[in-house]
Amino acid sequence: MNMPSTPPAAAAHTVGVQAGELERYLDDLLQSARFRDYCPNGLQVEGVRPVRRLVSGVTASLALIDAAIARGADALLVHHGYFWRGEDSRLRGMRRERIARLLGNGLALLAYHLPLDAHAQLGNNAQLALQLGFSTTGTAGENGIIAWGDIECPTPQAPGSVGEAPSMVLADLARRVEVRLGRPALVLGNPERVVRRIAWCTGGAQGFFETAIDLGVDVFLTGEVSEQNHHLAMESGVGFIAAGHHATERYGVRAVGEHLAQQFGLCHEFVDIPNPV
Ligand SMILES: [Zn+2]
Helix, strand or coil, X not given: CCCCCCCCHHXXXXXXXXXXXXXXXXXXXXXXXXXXXXXXXXXXXXXXXXXXXXXXXXXXXXXXXXXXXXXCCCEEEXXXXXXXXXXXXXXXXXXXXXXXXXXXXXXXEEECCHHHHHCCCCCHHHHHHHHHCEEEEEEECHHHCEEEEEECCCCCCXXXXXXXXXXXXXXXXXXXXXXXXXXXXXXXXXXCCEECEEEECCCCCHHHHHHHHHCCCCEEEECCCCHHHHHHHHHHCCEEEECCHHHHCCHHHHHHHHHHHHHHCCEEEECCCCCCC
């Protein structure tokens, strides 16, 4: 679904592919034009050579740029690029350093934000669901940015439990999230609440908690948390898990990078620059 026709991958391996061609392919794949976003999606900074080596990562920080340069990359693919709406657009300080490092090394920067969150197979929500064992039933919110479905539970083994709907409590789910994402999660709500149906949205989607509650779910999972989320969890009885902005958004860009590598015969590496937030 939404997969553009396959380009000649074998031939591309030695000669590389223009970053502009990757942009056109990704715009089509991720349906970029459908999104009203906070930043431009696509090729944000042009490189100087065809792309053979691609590095992907969550945020185009200086550390990720340096890691890409150290690996001999021709292009960097990220979820969090530059030129955010409302941001100071002058190239000073940190912004100057990052752009200077990209230009100085001829490295192309491709960035996809909301289109990369929402893609039904390769997007952040879909890929996080694979990591955490959620089955997707539907989506909500503008451009389907919130996913909802069921929490996959281990089949009950105990005699007499056959036919019982498998379930877990909020504390069990929190443990699963912490183990699979490798970091502590902040959990709001009654830890003994039975949770079956869940809504989730990677990154900083704590403002969608009320929308999730309206979906009738037992728990909402996102990356970040705000003060009012506590009161909303207490007064609605719906659980809330903040599992980390960075931690929940590592999987979409990696999946898209792997997909590009297959389609165009590129060398690809996902580089995780740890971020505790
Ligand atoms: Zn994000």
